[in-house]
Amino acid sequence: EFKVHRVRFFNYIPSGIRCVAYNNQSNRLAVSRTDGTVEIYNLSANYFQEKFFPGHESRATEALCWAKGQRLFSAGLNGEIIEYDLQALNIKYAMDAFGGPIWSMAVSPHGSQLLVGCEDGSVKLFQITPDKIQFERNFDRQKSRILSLGWHPSGTHVAAGSIDYISVFDVKSGSAVHKMLVDRQYMGVSKRKCIIWGVAFLSDGTVISVDSAGKVQFWDSATGTLVKNHLIANADVQSIAVSDQEDSFVVGTAEGTVFHFQLVSVTSNSSEKQWVRTKPFQHHTHDVRAVAHSPTALISGGTDTHLVIRPLMEKVEVKNYDAALRKITFPHRRLISCSKKRQLLLFQFTHHLELWRLGSTVATGKNGDTLPLSRDADHLLHLKTKGPENIICSCISPCGSWIAYSTTSRFFLYRLNYEHDNISLQRVSKMPAFLRSALQILFSEDSTKLFVASNQGSLHVIRLLEGSFKHLHTFQPQSGTVESMCLLAVSPDGNWLASSGTSAGVHVYNIKHLKLHCTVPSYNFPVTALAIAPNTNNLVIAHSDQQVFEYSIPDKQYTEWSRTIQKQGFHYLWLQRDTPITHISFHPKRPMHILLHDAYMFCIIDKSLPLPNDKTLLYNPLPPTKESDVIRRRTAHAFKISKIYKPLLFMDLLDERTLVAVERPLDDIIAQLPPPIKKKKFGT
Numbered sequence: 069e070f071k072v073h074r075v076r077f078f079n080y081i082p083s084g085i086r087c088v089a090y091n092n093q094s095n096r097l098a099v100s101r102t103d104g105t106v107e108i109y110n111l112s113a114n115y116f117q118e119k120f121f122p123g124h125e126s127r128a129t130e131a132l133c134w135a136k137g138q139r140l141f142s143a144g145l146n147g148e149i150i151e152y153d154l155q156a157l158n159i160k161y162a163m164d165a166f167g168g169p170i171w172s173m174a175v176s177p178h179g180s181q182l183l184v185g186c187e188d189g190s191v192k193l194f195q196i197t198p199d200k201i202q203f204e205r206n207f208d209r210q211k212s213r214i215l216s217l218g219w220h221p222s223g224t225h226v227a228a229g230s231i232d233y234i235s236v237f238d239v240k241s242g243s244a245v246h247k248m249l250v251d252r253q254y255m256g257v258s259k260r261k262c263i264i265w266g267v268a269f270l271s272d273g274t275v276i277s278v279d280s281a282g283k284v285q286f287w288d289s290a291t292g293t294l295v296k297n298h299l300i301a302n303a304d305v306q307s308i309a310v311s312d313q314e315d316s317f318v319v320g321t322a323e324g325t326v327f328h329f330q331l332v333s334v335t336s337n338s339s340e341k342q343w344v345r346t347k348p349f350q351h352h353t354h355d356v357r358a359v360a361h362s363p364t365a366l367i368s369g370g371t372d373t374h375l376v377i378r379p380l381m382e383k384v385e386v387k388n389y390d391a392a393l394r395k396i397t398f399p400h401r402r403l404i405s406c407s408k409k410r411q412l413l414l415f416q417f418t419h420h421l422e423l424w425r426l427g428s429t430v431a432t433g434k435n436g437d438t439l440p441l442s443r444d445a446d447h448l449l450h451l452k453t454k455g456p457e458n459i460i461c462s463c464i465s466p467c468g469s470w471i472a473y474s475t476t477s478r479f480f481l482y483r484l485n486y487e488h489d490n491i492s493l494q495r496v497s498k499m500p501a502f503l504r505s506a507l508q509i510l511f512s513e514d515s516t517k518l519f520v521a522s523n524q525g526s527l528h529v530i531r532l533l534e535g536s537f538k539h540l541h542t543f544q545p546q547s548g549t550v551e552s553m554c555l556l557a558v559s560p561d562g563n564w565l566a567s568s569g570t571s572a573g574v575h576v577y578n579i580k581h582l583k584l585h586c587t588v589p590s591y592n593f594p595v596t597a598l599a600i601a602p603n604t605n606n607l608v609i610a611h612s613d614q615q616v617f618e619y620s621i622p623d624k625q626y627t628e629w630s631r632t633i634q635k636q637g638f639h640y641l642w643l644q645r646d647t648p649i650t651h652i653s654f655h656p657k658r659p660m661h662i663l664l665h666d667a668y669m670f671c672i673i674d675k676s677l678p679l680p681n682d683k684t685l686l687y688n689p690l691p692p693t694k695e696s697d698v699i700r701r702r703t704a705h706a707f708k709i710s711k712i713y714k715p716l717l718f719m720d721l722l723d724e725r726t727l728v729a730v731e732r733p734l735d736d737i738i739a740q741l742p743p744p745i746k747k748k749k750f751g752t
Contacts, residue, residue: 069435073426073728077445078404078415078717080732081740082397083123085369087132089140090360092312097360097367098140099375100129103418103458106142106152109396111362113593115377116612116648117400118570119552121152121159122476123418125456131172135196136179143170143184149194149201157523157552157570158476158505163201165192174217174226183226185214191228191237207242210235218269221314225289227275229264234277236289246292250279266308268317278305278319284329286343298345300327303745307368309361316380318366320356323745325349326368326378351376351395354744372741373397392646397715397734398667400596400648401554404718404730410468410486411722412448413730418458421473423449426728448491451482465511470532472509472518479503479520483535496537503528510556517579519565521553527567529579541582546575557598559605564621566607568595574609576621586624591615597664599652608662610649614642616664616673629675636679639686642707645669650718657724665719670729672708680705687711 083101090097097109104123110116129144140152147169151160167186174183175196182194182201191207191214207226216229225245226237236246252262263280270276274295275287282301287294303322310317316330328347334340354371361367364383369375377394384391403416415422425448427441453459453475462473471482481496508521518530518537525545531538557566564585568574573590577583593611600607606627607619615638618630626634647667655661662673669687680686687709692698702708713719718730 069725070727071439071725072713073722073726074713075413075424075426075445075728075730076733076736077424077447078413078730078732079736080403080415080417080717081737082373082399083418084354084357084371084373084741085375086129086357087142088358088360088367088369088375089132089134090309090362090367091134091138092363094138095362097362098132098134099369100132100142102128104129104144105458106132106140107399108140108154109375110594110612111377113612114614114648115394115396115646116594116596117396118594118612119154119157120399120401121157122460123458124476130170131174131184133173133175133182134179135175135182139196141173141175141182141201143173145169145171147186149173149182149184151201155552156525157507161200165203167192169213171213171215172217172229174219176219176223177221178223181223183217183219185217185228187213189213189230191217191226193239193242205242207237208235208244210244216264216267218267218275220269220273220289221271225269227267227269227277227289229267229277229279231264232262234264234267234275234287236275236292246289248275248287248292248294250277250281250285251283252281263304265304265306266319268308268310270310270314276308276310276317278308280304282321284308284319284327296343298329298343300345301325304355306355306357307359309359311361312363316361318359318361318368320352320359320368320370322355323747324352324354324356324370324372326351326356326359326366326376328366349378351378351393353738354741372744373737394646397737398717398732400650402650402718405463406718406720406722406728407464407468408466408720408722411728412464412468413718413728414462414464414471416459416462416473419453421449421451421459421462421471422447423451423464423471426722449484449493451493453480461506461509463509463511465515466513467515470511470515470518472511472520474504474506474509474520476505479506481518481537494535496535499537500539502526502542507552507554508556510558512558512562513560514562517558517562519556519558521556521567523552525552525569527553527556527565527577529565529582543575543577543582543584546584546587555595555598557600557607559600559621560602561605564600564605564607566598566600566621568598568609570594574598574607574619576607585621588617588619591617596648597650597652599654601654601659601662602656603659608652608664610652610664612648614638614645614649616649616662618662633679636681639680639684639707640682641686651720653720655721655724663719663721665716667716668711668714670710670713670716670719674706674708677703677706680707 083103087100104127106121108119148162153160169187172185189210194201212231234248266278268276284298286296301321307320326349356370366378375396411426425446427445429439431439457475483494485492505523520528527543529540555568565577574588578585593613597610618627660675713729
């Protein structure tokens with residue numbers, strides 16, 4: 069039994085999704101958000117968000133695309149084309165296109181050329197060289213901004229959507245071959261402008277356009293004429309994506325609906341085919357700003373911040389968990405850190421940090437009671453960052469007297485002094501430049517050391533003195549690899565440090581002798597959480613496919629319990645969970661217990677009890693009726709699961725009888741978004 073602090077004052081709102089780009093070779097999805105953040109999801113590794121690039125106030129990304137050789141480019145309203153370094157997790161370079169704000173970008177079918185559409189009506193062609201991009205030439209300039217681009221699969225022609233018309237360019241000469249005017253009529257009324265939000269070019273010469281009048285139109289590019297017209301929405305149709313086989317495409321509307329179009333035979337035995345609107349999906353409440361079409365799923369995202377992956381049931385061969393709808397809302401990394409000694413929580417937002425003290429109660433009650441607070445939670449500190457860069461990571465020390473956070477270009481360390489109810493803040497000056505762009509920050513249990521994982525793969529160890537610091541050591545990445553370290557865990561006795569990167573295994577360092585102790589055998593799914601147990605120094609590792617391993621650091625091998633559970637296998641319902649484990653902790657008085665949580669459940673694994681098999685009930689949602697039922701459930705099997713708290717962003721033990729749980733209900737997020745388009749509902 070625990071006393072639980074249910075925290076709901078973390079006022080976190082994810083940024084809306086602006087673009088999505090799917091890469092077929094690596095089965096990865098790049099997602100850019102309105103605050104400039106770019107995230108990369110590994111769809112093969114249970115849809116895990118394995119990498120992210122922090123945002124910037126001046127980088128409003130309008131277009132995102134993959135080029136040959138797993139290279140990722142983005143462009144935005146600041147007029148720059150950016151290439152990302154997927155190994156070091158930073159920006160390789162930014163190049164000005166000299167055409168004003170960039171509204172659209174597309175990579176050629178062969179992946180060797182890049183095309184951007186600018187505010188001044190120019191379409192610019194760039195050659196992608198092995199280490200950079202090189203400007204080749206301008207196409208014929210148009211009268212208004214270029215809002216969408218689509219390559220012909222052969223790479224000879226390009227369709228460009230503008231305001232009121234679509235142009236078709238010949239790539240070799242750069243001149244416009246056709247100009248197709250779009251009807252401004254909208255439900256019988258002529259609108260001022262018709263904005264072409266998206267175009268797609270098919271190999272038979274058909275151009276599909278979506279526009280602000282709610283129409284999906286099919287054009288013949290050879291003659292420049294309209295072939296077919298579908299009026300599908302009372303508002304803008306904002307995005308389009310076509311499958312590789314060109315037998316289906318998906319469009320997203322401003323009403324939150326996603327429509328699926330398929331190429332079907334007119335009659336059962338005829339070879340003539342036509343495009344038919346087959347399935348509408350309403351998984352969003354607001355505008356669907358971006359869509360993508362993978363071989364087995366439709367992917368959509370928009371203003372309501374959800375990334376929705378809708379499987380196409382006819383394409384999924386095995387009816388396994390990939391056949392379920394996925395909705396990703398929260399980041400797969402921790403935004404909250406906790407000082408157990410002073411009962412403080414540090415919340416990380418894009419441009420500021422908030423420090424809160426938990427409330428307390430003197431009342432007692434029976435199981436399931438809500439206790440009244442004798443002292444409310446206090447908002448102690450609001451720490452704003454200077455400059456346009458987003459905060460990458462932050463941490464508060466266990467003793468509550470140090471706060472550290474990092475942006476792309478700077479690292480900040482603050483000393484906190486508590487006098488009665490007053491807090492004074494003192495910034496530690498002259499932090500070394502090599503600490504910037506830190507991906508993970510961690511304090512030792514006694515708050516005397518600070519561990520910083522940089523994006524170049526190195527690990528810095530710093531000793532904290534009263535109001536100052538001393539750099540002790542830097543662990544360099546193994547065998548010359550540049551691989552960013554994303555997760556850190558330190559043992560409670562301060563002797564061991566475990567770190568995991570984006571792809572390789574987990575490295576364990578000896579802090580006393582400042583050397584590499586061992587490397588845990590690599591596993592083909594990324595690590596989502598790490599922790600080292602007190603006393604035994606067992607390292608517990610959670611992976612994105614929901615496997616949990618326990619590795620003994622002193623013995624350099626997997627423990628007996630870990631081997632047993634791998635032999636028997638986890639319960640099938642445990643493996644079917646769709647959010648990764650983001651935090652692992654341990655009970656100070658019960659060495660057999662492992663505490664872990666994902667976004668929708670909190671679990672205590674008791675290693676002394678037998679493991680559940682697929683026939684046993686993993687989780688019983690019904691409350692126990694009598695005392696014998698409680699005892700029977702406690703001793704049934706090792707996994708004790710609670711689903712009371714959700715969505716759960718953070719959960720940890722403050723002491724042996726107290727838990728803190730930070731929840732963020734989805735209704736609170738939706739209430740703070742702009743209002744959606746009002747739809748007429750029957751009977752209202």
